[in-house]
Amino acid sequence: MTNEVAVQMVDITKTFGPVVANNKVNLTIYRGEILSLLGENGSGKTTLMNMLSGIYFPDSGSVFVDGVPVTIRSPKDAFNLHIGMIHQHFKLVDVLTAAENIILGLNEKAFIDLKDVRKQVAQICDRYGFVVNPDKKVYDMSVSEKQTLEIVKVLYRGADILILDEPTAVLTPQETQKLFHVMRNMKDDGKSIIIITHKLHEVLEISDRVAVLRKGEYIGDIATQLTSAQELTDMMVGRAVSLNIDRPQCEIKRECLSVEHLSVIDADGVKKLKDVSFTAYGGEVLGIAGISGSGQKELLEAIAGLQFIQQGGSILYSSAEGEQPTQLVGRTPRDIKRMGVRLAFVPEDRLGMGLVGSMDLTDNMLLRSYKDGASPFANRANPRNLAKTVVEELEVVTPSISTPVRKLSGGNVQKVLVGREIASQPSLLMSAYAVRGLDINTSYTIYRLMNEQKMRGAAVIYVGEDLDVLLELCDRILVLCAGEVSGLVDGRNTTKEEVGLMMMHLPNKEVEA
């Protein structure tokens, strides 16, 4: 890290309607440093970086690059200033190859010399330690490969200042280490890197300096060496927060769900789950770990009656001790509800499955209970009260309960969904990526709610991606790899490495990572 200033943002303000996303933010970026931009959801991190990369235009304030005042009106302007951003949602064309994606939009000449592009790409890869096959189609790539391609694309365009928006959210621990490795190489080459992330241990591991935003305001910056996770959290949240996740011991323990030989084939004929067997107990949190797309989604949907289950599978649900278990295979969600199975499900796709985006909070609460009562008209009085309760107890930030949920921020959307699901007093609560994209405060609220349900005696199934959280929160962890169970470990005496390894390998055979 040098003391040479690369970019200086001065008094940047950006508003969206009445919402102030950035309020007079000042940020300095030095040459050859890795800067972490830290803040809760909605604190304005991405907005600030979008202004630097030409997606948004600030309402007021100025930007200096190498000491010269500049106006960045489009991503093209940003590229001309050697600023490049790797967005959370990749901006790649699926049907094109890596090389084609790299030169897309550059059209400087009528004819494209792909050979030359390949050579330059190979040079970039050699220099920083990337692995990119220039002729591979994007649709054949894994998430990690796509991300690598995005970075190479930005470097190819000559970026000296790279912005990475939550790059590790979609990576396994091993992939994250690879990414950090190339980030260090780039830094050594004199590039400035800004990384937006929620994960504190990553901030501490990779960055030289941390800048903190809170509710659109710039709180301050600090050298990473001089700080700790606790201090950063306090800066970010604005008050002291406990970083420990509780794992209370529950006295109640009864068999709630017994899954045996469960196999699922999707509409394209691809096997998503293969001979999965496990048992979930009331009074415990069963974690499910795995690289994304290892069958977690299908497993939960199969239990909820939303997947077609292959012959020979069995899902037995027992509502109470000593009662005859009910078979859930071959039942629709309607049947399951009618049989009195108290099942709550927080799906991964919150607005596409769990909630109706265009409807307000009341009508979304109604989703689970609209059929109650004999009247042909839906009773909105109870859902309205439930909406009020959820808003109050979970501190949902919303203008009113008649606001469409689509207009709420991600964390608040999730609170509404989880609030509704636990209101039904479930005996089985399933959640998929319940804290994805949520800030620390909201995440801890969700962990607390999961624990509350566990202490009530409910069986909680928690599909997660952050291994640290899984290890702290869950009583047992079921590890899935390519649709099969690769291990079942006790959360109290396992390690991140052990689980990480199981995520990549089945016990008997090798699976390509």
Add this chain to the structure above:
Amino acid sequence: MKIDHKKEPIIRISKRVGIQFWKSWLIRLAAIALSLCVCALLIFALSGLNPIKVFGTMAKGVFGTQRKLMNWVRDTSVLLCIAVGLAPAFKMRFWNIGAEGQMLVGGIAAAACMIHLGNLGMPNVVLLLIMASASIIAGGVWGVIPAISKAYLNTNETLFTLMMNYIAMQFLLFFTPIWEHPAGSNKVGIINSVTKVGWLSEDQKLATPLIMLFIVLIVTVLMFAYLKYSKQGYEIAVVGESQRTAKYAAINVKNVVVRSMTISGAICGLAGFLSVAGADHTISEDTAGGRGFIAIIVAWLAKFNTFVMILIAALIVFLDKGAIALASEYSNYNLTNDVADIITGIILFFILGSEFFINYKIKFHLGKGKEEIA
């Protein structure tokens, strides 16, 4: 590389976060006023006539006499009825463009009852009830066929409902020679013109249009309540937004699609009954006359709110009738029916365009420091 352009974007568009009710209607009214100004300029440019006078002619052509006024009420009722029928289908994102055919089979059913049951001597009220039921059932059947196919075979409802229109038309061509009157005219002619059996009312001038309006307003209110407050209406809204959410919420999507399309087709069938028993007393290719498609515009402009549909349907029928009045009054001034269509187009364009200004805010940056907000 150094870039030192200090130009700021001149126009900035940003999303509005909620707008007051009165403000959105003010924008809509302004849009209509503005569209009338543009129309006035166009009329003046084409014909040199005083636009105010021309608008006056339009108004006189629609409201000038009781007969004209009642025709306006009558046609508005039929158009509104079809639009209300489309509401449940469209709210479910089932693109029913088969209202034309559903209305036509409803009309055929009504005409069949009039012709074949008209001389049995039953009370007129009973016959009318039978006719209405037959129309509703026929329309419902016409609506449910593409729905079943969509629900169980996942066919494209747009194509299917469209094709059903042509089948309905062929049915009519099949029945026309059978019901032909007078012989050789190749038309069904006025049914029961002497006995007036199966007519909504003998008083064509006042009672008939008012009865039609009354029936359609009842349907409008019922549909509003159905969509907004009933459990089935809630299911329609959820299915329309996301089928995955609907399945998650234990809604039987297939049932909802079939049920809602039956209702949609049935109400369009009722429009066919109103047209035959109330307005025309005959059945022909003009019974629907493209209104099944115009109703789509009505339903969309009203955003499937059935009460707003009343206003839109009234406006569209007014424009249509006003245009005819213009064409006959100023036929030697270059103002033909086509000009009237252009006027209709301009007004609809402005109404649709106003939605942009309701959803977005536009800021102009004129030089330094000057900001103007539109």
